[in-house]
Amino acid sequence: MQKYSAISLAYHAFRGHRHWQRAWRSPEPRQHYDVIVVGAGGHGLGTAYYLAKHHGLRKIAVLERGWLGGGNTGRNTTIIRSNYLQDESGGLYELARSLWETLSQEVNYNVMFSPRGVLNLCHDEHDLKGVQRRVLANQASGIEGEFLTPAQIKKEVPEMHVACPRLPVLGASLQRTAGTARHDAVAWGYARAADALGVDIIEQCTVNGFRIEGGKVRGVETTRGAIEADKVALVPAGHASVLANLAGFRLPIESRPLQALVSEPLKPCLNTVIMSGAIHGYVSQSDKGELVIGGGADAYNGYAQRGSPHVLAGSIGAVCHLFPQFRRLRMLRSWGGVVDIAPDASAILSPTPVENLFINCGWGTGGFKATPGSALAFAHLVANGSPHPKAEGFTLNRFASGLIIDEHSAAAVAH
Amino acid sequence: MLLIPCPWCGERAEAEFTYAGEGGIARPKNPPELSDQEWADYVYYRHNPKGTHHELWLHLHGCGKYFRVVRDTVSNQIYGSAPMLEAPPAVPERKEV
Ligand SMILES: Cc1cc2nc3c(=O)[nH]c(=O)nc-3n(C[C@H](O)[C@H](O)[C@H](O)COP(=O)(O)OP(=O)(O)OC[C@H]3O[C@@H](n4cnc5c(N)ncnc54)[C@H](O)[C@@H]3O)c2cc1C
Ligand SMILES: [Zn+2]
Numbered sequence: 001m002q003k004y005s006a007i008s009l010a011y012h013a014f015r016g017h018r019h020w021q022r023a024w025r026s027p028e029p030r031q032h033y034d035v036i037v038v039g040a041g042g043h044g045l046g047t048a049y050y051l052a053k054h055h056g057l058r059k060i061a062v063l064e065r066g067w068l069g070g071g072n073t074g075r076n077t078t079i080i081r082s083n084y085l086q087d088e089s090g091g092l093y094e095l096a097r098s099l100w101e102t103l104s105q106e107v108n109y110n111v112m113f114s115p116r117g118v119l120n121l122c123h124d125e126h127d128l129k130g131v132q133r134r135v136l137a138n139q140a141s142g143i144e145g146e147f148l149t150p151a152q153i154k155k156e157v158p159e160m161h162v163a164c165p166r167l168p169v170l171g172a173s174l175q176r177t178a179g180t181a182r183h184d185a186v187a188w189g190y191a192r193a194a195d196a197l198g199v200d201i202i203e204q205c206t207v208n209g210f211r212i213e214g215g216k217v218r219g220v221e222t223t224r225g226a227i228e229a230d231k232v233a234l235v236p237a238g239h240a241s242v243l244a245n246l247a248g249f250r251l252p253i254e255s256r257p258l259q260a261l262v263s264e265p266l267k268p269c270l271n272t273v274i275m276s277g278a279i280h281g282y283v284s285q286s287d288k289g290e291l292v293i294g295g296g297a298d299a300y301n302g303y304a305q306r307g308s309p310h311v312l313a314g315s316i317g318a319v320c321h322l323f324p325q326f327r328r329l330r331m332l333r334s335w336g337g338v339v340d341i342a343p344d345a346s347a348i349l350s351p352t353p354v355e356n357l358f359i360n361c362g363w364g365t366g367g368f369k370a371t372p373g374s375a376l377a378f379a380h381l382v383a384n385g386s387p388h389p390k391a392e393g394f395t396l397n398r399f400a401s402g403l404i405i406d407e408h409s410a411a412a413v414a415h
Numbered sequence: 416m417l418l419i420p421c422p423w424c425g426e427r428a429e430a431e432f433t434y435a436g437e438g439g440i441a442r443p444k445n446p447p448e449l450s451d452q453e454w455a456d457y458v459y460y461r462h463n464p465k466g467t468h469h470e471l472w473l474h475l476h477g478c479g480k481y482f483r484v485v486r487d488t489v490s491n492q493i494y495g496s497a498p499m500l501e502a503p504p505a506v507p508e509r510k511e512v
Pocket of ligand 2: 424477
């Protein structure tokens with residue numbers, strides 16, 4: 001792999017940028033792999049990277065129906081934080097958050113992690129109690145965070161209408177080590193680093209069936225022919241149920257449209273991330289200057305990568321109550337993704353009823369933040385057959401045992 | 416915004432309704448005999464198809480009744496609706512990958 005650095009940038013600038021290597025190959029699928037990862041989002045590419053790096057596997061393929069990073073990874077609003085309520089979540093999300101701090105160095109690709117802080121606002125008494133409880137739970141388990149009073153919020157974010165008569169801000173949690181990152185760069189960085197370790201990334205290759213013999217997976221059927229594998233790791237986000245169905249089982253997952261939009265670019269005006277679960281809206285400013293706005297998922301099951309406009313209108317309305325000065329902005333574009341929501345709003349990293357077939361899904365509206373932790377833990381599960389210590393509670397067993405990881409409240413609007 | 420045909424009130428905007436999830440899930444007849452996994456199947460597991468979906472909607476800001484809808488989860492085309500105790504419209508089942 002050609003190393004990216006200030007020196008290489010200067011060197012190539014002098015040569016007119018005509019001699020950069022391709023970031024990754026575009027190989028033909030082989031006949032057989034040790035592990036096939038299905039889905040080239042951040043989680044799938046990361047899984048392949050850690051399988052190669054930590055577990056010494058070399059014959060790995062990542063199969064992607066479209067282009068890598070074109071799923072939810074490239075459609076999300078990039079909020080990263082780890083202040084969930086339950087201990088299990090704290091463990092996994094904090095593992096991920098800590099990995100973000102060094103991810104750019106790890107994969108030699110600037111993922112632009114920007115720990116600019118995330119505020120979760122509350123607007124009524126119940127909200128306030130819930131947020132205070134979550135901050136205390138986080139502090140008890142060593143996850144950084146604090147509770148802010150309205151006066152403290154006003155100091156942190158002077159441009160916000162804290163005393164808004166319609167939606168008064170009564171308090172907020174603030175995690176200063178939380179923030180945002182560049183979504184595409186995460187997919188591209190992992191892809192390039194995995195490719196350098198010999199992983200074959202095969203785009204335009206839809207998995208449309210499985211070879212299963214005696215309850216064991218033997219390979220996959222794809223639009224580019226059958227490919228054999230000792231193990232298959234599914235990381236398909238919104239299409240989790242579709243792939244499970246092809247392999248003959250069901251999942252506790254529903255797929256929903258989740259939308260977001262960006263404004264025209266502005267001079268820097270918001271240096272942190274503002275989320276409000278009660279009013280279904282959140283906003284941050286990208287490095288390009290666009291305001292990135294998102295809200296709640298659409299109500300119904302849907303695979304269309306678009307949702308209903310009144311849902312977006314609701315999010316915009318909420319944001320404009322808190323920031324009346326944003327009212328005159330023009331919006332540049334809006335889009336949707338298909339998010340995989342579990343009944344307890346927590347992820348599933350699990351073996352399946354088919355031997356050697358594993359699944360990582362259920363990240364729903366909030367899995368971007370978890371990308372490095374999820375990938376690292378899932379690679380552990382696929383390589384060893386047993387869960388990573390930080391992800392033990394996240395198997396499918398929890399739906400039968402009743403030990404669910406309820407994060408509906410901490411997941412807020414959309415995580 | 417979906418245009419949803421309430422069997423009682425006719426076509427109304429989606430904003431008047433609440434989605435109530437997959438339809439046709441019958442409560443088990445023999446609760447004490449079910450295993451934990453069978454309970455989990457009933458309570459949590461869903462078909463979640465990419466294609467034809469049998470679902471329930473509640474006309475919250477209208478007649479207040481639950482009813483059945485058959486909708487395609489990719490095109491959002493609604494094939495029809497029916498009151499709770501009537502059979503949903505028969506349509507060709509479409510399933511995509
Ligand atoms: C609008 C929006 C905003 C969001 N905001 C945030 C946020 O602020 N913070 C946060 O933490 N999370 C957020 N999320 C959630 C986050 O994007 C996801 O949880 C995360 O990106 C999932 O990553 P992934 O790699 O698992 O999935 P994806 O990136 O979706 O990758 C899955 C891949 O699998 C491929 N695939 C599916 N089926 C097949 C098949 N049969 N064969 C081959 N390939 C297949 C897909 O094409 C896709 O590329 C948001 C999501 C959306 C849609
Ligand atoms: Zn009605």
